[in-house]
Amino acid sequence: MIETFESQTGLGSYPAGRVSAVSRGGGGTEIPSSEINSAAHAVTCRRSHPTEGCTAVTESSGAAATALIEADVREGTYGDKVAAVEPGGAGFIPLGERHGKPLQEFWTWVSPNMEFATIFVGVIGVWFFGLSFWVAALALVLGTALGSLTMGALAARGPLFGVPQMILSRIGFGFLGNILPAGLNALVAGVGWFAVNSVSGAFALNALFHWNTKFCLVIIVVVELAVAFFGHNLVHVFERFAFPVLVVIFAIASIVILSKSHPGMHHASIPGGFLITFGAAFGYAAGWNPYASDYTRYLPPDTNRRATGLWAGLGVFISCAILEVVGAAGATITSLDKYGGNPTAGFISNLPTWIGDVTLLAIALGAICANALNVYSGSMSFLALGIKLPTSLGRAVIAIVLGVAGFFVALSGLSDAGQKYNNFLLVISYWIGPWLGVFFADQLLRRGKRVDGFLFDRKHNPWAGFAAMAIAMGVSIWLFANQTDYVGLVPKHVGAFGDITFEVGFVLAALLYAIFFRLQGDSGREEALVLPDGMNVVPAAGPIGPDLTDLPGR
Numbered sequence: 379m380i381e382t383f384e385s386q387t388g389l390g391s392y393p394a395g396r397v398s399a400v401s402r403g404g405g406g407t408e409i410p411s412s413e414i415n416s417a418a419h420a421v422t423c424r425r426s427h428p429t430e431g432c433t434a435v436t437e438s439s440g441a442a443a444t445a446l447i448e449a450d451v452r453e454g455t456y457g458d459k460v461a462a463v464e465p466g467g468a469g470f471i472p473l474g475e476r477h478g479k480p481l482q483e484f485w486t487w488v489s490p491n492m493e494f495a496t497i498f499v500g501v502i503g504v505w506f507f508g509l510s511f512w513v514a515a516l517a518l519v520l521g522t523a524l525g526s527l528t529m530g531a532l533a534a535r536g537p538l539f540g541v542p543q544m545i546l547s548r549i550g551f552g553f554l555g556n557i558l559p560a561g562l563n564a565l566v567a568g569v570g571w572f573a574v575n576s577v578s579g580a581f582a583l584n585a586l587f588h589w590n591t592k593f594c595l596v597i598i599v600v601v602e603l604a605v606a607f608f609g610h611n612l613v614h615v616f617e618r619f620a621f622p623v624l625v626v627i628f629a630i631a632s633i634v635i636l637s638k639s640h641p642g643m644h645h646a647s648i649p650g651g652f653l654i655t656f657g658a659a660f661g662y663a664a665g666w667n668p669y670a671s672d673y674t675r676y677l678p679p680d681t682n683r684r685a686t687g688l689w690a691g692l693g694v695f696i697s698c699a700i701l702e703v704v705g706a707a708g709a710t711i712t713s714l715d716k717y718g719g720n721p722t723a724g725f726i727s728n729l730p731t732w733i734g735d736v737t738l739l740a741i742a743l744g745a746i747c748a749n750a751l752n753v754y755s756g757s758m759s760f761l762a763l764g765i766k767l768p769t770s771l772g773r774a775v776i777a778i779v780l781g782v783a784g785f786f787v788a789l790s791g792l793s794d795a796g797q798k799y800n801n802f803l804l805v806i807s808y809w810i811g812p813w814l815g816v817f818f819a820d821q822l823l824r825r826g827k828r829v830d831g832f833l834f835d836r837k838h839n840p841w842a843g844f845a846a847m848a849i850a851m852g853v854s855i856w857l858f859a860n861q862t863d864y865v866g867l868v869p870k871h872v873g874a875f876g877d878i879t880f881e882v883g884f885v886l887a888a889l890l891y892a893i894f895f896r897l898q899g900d901s902g903r904e905e906a907l908v909l910p911d912g913m914n915v916v917p918a919a920g921p922i923g924p925d926l927t928d929l930p931g932r
Contacts, residue, residue, distance in 0.1 A: 444904045447831035451910060456611070464609025467772045468761035470833075470907070471540040476678040478614070480685035483533060485621035486614055486673055487666065487693025490751050492624035493744030494578045494722050496698055499662045500705025501721060505714045507651030511641035514706040517655040522698045525663025528814055530691025532667055536674025537681040541833055542755075543671040544762035547813070549832045550820030550891070553764060555844035559813045560762040563668040566806065568756020568780030571665065572749050573787035574802060576602065579745030580788070581722040586738040595788055598745060603781040605750040606757075607774045610676060613750050620747050627740040632704040634729055639707035650869060650876025654860060657877045661807035663698050664880075667814065669755035749781075756780045764836070808859065811880030812850035815887030816843045823895050831905025838905070842894035850887035854879045 451472060454465025458477045503514035532543060539546055544560040551559060576598050583594035605616050674686055705725070712724040722741060726734040757776040761767075767775070820843065832838045860869040860877035869875045895901060 444828055444906050445831055445835075446908045447833075447835045447905050449907045449909055450834045456609075458611060460611045460615050461608075462611075463607065463771060463774050464611065465771070467767065468542050468545055468758050470909075471675050472909075473679070476537075476540075476676055478677045480677070480681060480689050482614060482618065483674060483686060483689040484693045486617045486751075487529075487690055488697040489617040489620045489624055490744070490748035491694065491697035491701065492620075492628050492740065493575065493748055494582065494725065494741045495575050495745070495748065496662065496701040497705035497708065497725060498578075498721055499658055499698070500702035500707075501709040501725075502658060503651070503655035504706050504709035507648050507654055509651050509655060509706075511639065511643070511706050511710055513652060514655055514709075515703045517652050518659045518702040518706065519699050521656040521659025521661075522663045522695055522702065525660045525665075525667065526691045526695035526698070528664060528667050528818075529670055529694050530687035531818075532670035532687075533674050533690035534683040534687030536671030537677035537683065537686060538679050539671065539830065539833070540675050540679065541671065542675060542758040542762060543668050544759045545833055546671055547668075547762070547817060548834075548838065549824070549829050550816050550840075551843035551847075552832075552839040552841075553836045554839045555841065557763055558844055558847060559668070559809070560759045562809050562813075564756050564759040564763070564780070566665075566756075566809075567669065567752045567759060568777075569784045569787055570802060570806075571752040572602070572756065572781060572784030575745045575748045575752065576784065576788040578722065579742040579749075582738045582741035582745070585723040585726060586735060586742075592789065595785070598742060598749075599781060599785045599788070602746050602749040602753065603778055605746065606753040606777045606781065609754065609774065610673070613754055614673070616750060617747055620743055624740050624744055624747070627736050628701065631729055631733055631737045631740075632700065634733060635704050635708045635711075635725075638711055638728055640710045641707065643710045649873030650860065653876025653878055657807050657880055659698070659702060660880060661805075661810070662702075663694050664810045664814070665806045666694055666751075667810060668759065669751060672755045672758050673751075749784075753777050753781045753784070805861075807880035808855055808883065809847075809851060811883035812847045812854070812887035815850065815884040816847050816891045819846075819888040819891040820895070823892065823901065827902075828904040828906050830907040833907060835905055840895075840898050840900060842891055842898050846887045846890035846894055849890055850883045854883035854886060858882050 450469040452466035452469035452475070456462065456464055456466075456475055500514065500518055503509045503517060504511065507514075509517070532546075535546060536543075544556065544563060547559050548556045576595055579598035580591055580595035583589060583597065584591045587594075605612055670690065674681075674690065677686065708725050708728065711728055722738070726738060729737060754777060757773050757780060760776050760780065761773060855864075855866065857866050857868050858875065858877065858879040859866040860875070860879075866879070869877065
């Protein structure tokens, strides 16, 4: 017999109803059940008999059925160990493994943006689109602010749910429908972004030591994969120790560049250059959005959600906005014709020799910081596809495979890096905009509902999320895309539109999802997550699980 218990906190309650039998894949026969109580440290758990710290809840009957779905729990013991390979995959993190503070999110997101890839976002606004420094700076700050705002909102949900971002995406997309965003992110993060930042780091080493660029690329990739292989805790520690070094070096370099720049220089801008630069800045900041809860899911579930989201969002905004503006300033004193082949060398050419040398080392270190996150989250997204690997080191193995693939893509990106990077940034925003539209619309429409069971229910396969995202991507790209390889119908005839693909994609996906959500007919459905039998998640004196009933914004 399956019973429902709650930790003895004495806080809150969940509306009475009927609960279905526990199932690993969803479904089950409805049985009379008990009130699912909402408390600061409550969880629905599966036990054969009441245990110490748990109280059986009285039976009641009433409203709609709530199915109980057994969680896929991350296996192994990890805790806060650093010199250990993180076991398991993308499963739920038990309370006994939770640790950390919201402040750590600040340096975790500042360090990976302290690199030349961030600087180059500002460079392209001036070099490729002919914007003046001030116009480019405005577009960069606004685009970065939008991507950082969504970053904070997503990161804040990690501690309570205890799962990676692409597992959270299953709530709106379903188990199979989530293959679309998770598959895209596995490729974009683990291969695409990995290649972009590896090229940036390789150029830095090449400019400093004049070694063969391919040899420099190998060095960067090997260090990146070593950090990502060990996993979550080493990634956080690496970012923390790199943080002061990167901030001091880039602060000195930024002051020198700004003092030498010519912000009043006139440029012949192309039509729509402001919106394209805005989209590139948003794409860069929002490129971190599908990783958000990957790095907050180990925090205790009672962690302050506002603080978690604030530190993550500020980390992205401050680092990106400052370095992008510095990049735009640097572009006013360099030229595309001279440094288009190695833009890193162009940036450094305006610095005194000793500052230039340490900045090149910082650029290489920043690339490693960024790619440790990229390949780690790429492996999380791959595992979110639902693929079961016959090894406890599945995540670590996938990280290596994705990194090797990214290495070969990076080799092809060593030539004409500037234009390829510009196109890549725009493609990022093309899919993230529609994905965010569906994600936030679903969060609003399911507000107040019990949804944590959808995270691991293989039978939860609504069609609304997949359809809304796919249609919004197709329509927005067809009509509004504006880059070297493809120009949509609207900017082809009216250049002033620039590139508003992500804006259209976001709004269209949200509207379509709101319509499809009602058509698919399961708006009242709820599912609760339960833990496996005999699972020892915390010490006996503590609560028995996370607060999965008091879900943020649900």
